[in-house]
Amino acid sequence: MALKVDRDLCTGCGLCAQLCPEAFEIGDDGYSHVIPGADESLPCVDEAIDQCPVGAISR
Numbered sequence: 001m002a003l004k005v006d007r008d009l010c011t012g013c014g015l016c017a018q019l020c021p022e023a024f025e026i027g028d029d030g031y032s033h034v035i036p037g038a039d040e041s042l043p044c045v046d047e048a049i050d051q052c053p054v055g056a057i058s059r
Protein backbone atom coordinates (compact mmCIF):
# COMPACT_ATOMS: atom_id res chain seq x y z
CA MET A 1 0.00 0.00 0.00
CA ALA A 2 1.26 3.45 -0.82
CA LEU A 3 0.51 6.51 1.19
CA LYS A 4 -1.40 9.01 -0.88
CA VAL A 5 -3.42 12.21 -0.76
CA ASP A 6 -6.57 12.40 -2.87
CA ARG A 7 -6.23 15.82 -4.44
CA ASP A 8 -9.91 15.87 -5.40
CA LEU A 9 -10.74 15.83 -1.67
CA CYS A 10 -7.84 17.79 -0.15
CA THR A 11 -8.72 21.40 0.73
CA GLY A 12 -5.12 22.42 1.40
CA CYS A 13 -5.90 23.19 5.04
CA GLY A 14 -2.33 22.26 5.99
CA LEU A 15 -3.18 20.19 9.05
CA CYS A 16 -1.36 17.07 7.85
CA ALA A 17 1.82 19.05 7.15
CA GLN A 18 1.56 20.57 10.61
CA LEU A 19 1.01 17.22 12.32
CA CYS A 20 3.54 15.30 10.26
CA PRO A 21 6.00 17.51 8.39
CA GLU A 22 8.20 14.43 7.88
CA ALA A 23 5.65 12.98 5.47
CA PHE A 24 3.46 15.78 4.09
CA GLU A 25 4.07 19.16 2.53
CA ILE A 26 1.83 21.71 0.90
CA GLY A 27 2.88 22.02 -2.71
CA ASP A 28 2.93 25.03 -5.02
CA ASP A 29 -0.53 23.96 -6.16
CA GLY A 30 -1.85 24.56 -2.64
CA TYR A 31 -2.57 20.89 -1.91
CA SER A 32 -0.87 18.37 0.29
CA HIS A 33 1.67 15.98 -1.19
CA VAL A 34 3.42 12.98 0.26
CA ILE A 35 7.12 13.73 0.53
CA PRO A 36 9.02 11.25 -1.65
CA GLY A 37 10.83 8.67 0.45
CA ALA A 38 8.92 9.57 3.63
CA ASP A 39 8.71 6.87 6.30
CA GLU A 40 5.07 5.82 6.08
CA SER A 41 5.24 3.94 9.37
CA LEU A 42 5.69 7.10 11.43
CA PRO A 43 2.97 7.45 14.09
CA CYS A 44 2.26 10.99 12.92
CA VAL A 45 1.18 9.58 9.54
CA ASP A 46 -1.63 7.71 11.30
CA GLU A 47 -2.48 10.84 13.20
CA ALA A 48 -2.72 12.82 9.96
CA ILE A 49 -4.90 10.13 8.37
CA ASP A 50 -7.21 10.21 11.40
CA GLN A 51 -7.38 13.98 11.63
CA CYS A 52 -7.66 15.09 8.01
CA PRO A 53 -11.06 16.81 8.05
CA VAL A 54 -12.05 15.44 4.64
CA GLY A 55 -10.48 11.98 4.83
CA ALA A 56 -8.19 12.66 1.90
CA ILE A 57 -5.21 10.65 3.14
CA SER A 58 -5.08 6.90 2.70
CA ARG A 59 -2.71 3.98 2.34
Ligand code: SF4
Pocket residue numbers: 005009010011012013014015016017031032051052053054055056057
Ligand atom coordinates in the same frame (compact mmCIF):
# COMPACT_ATOMS: atom_id res chain seq x y z
S1 SF4 B 1 -5.24 17.54 6.37
FE1 SF4 B 1 -6.36 16.68 4.61
S2 SF4 B 1 -7.41 18.43 3.65
FE2 SF4 B 1 -5.83 19.25 5.02
S3 SF4 B 1 -4.03 19.57 3.67
FE3 SF4 B 1 -3.83 17.52 4.61
S4 SF4 B 1 -4.76 16.11 3.12
FE4 SF4 B 1 -5.44 18.18 2.62
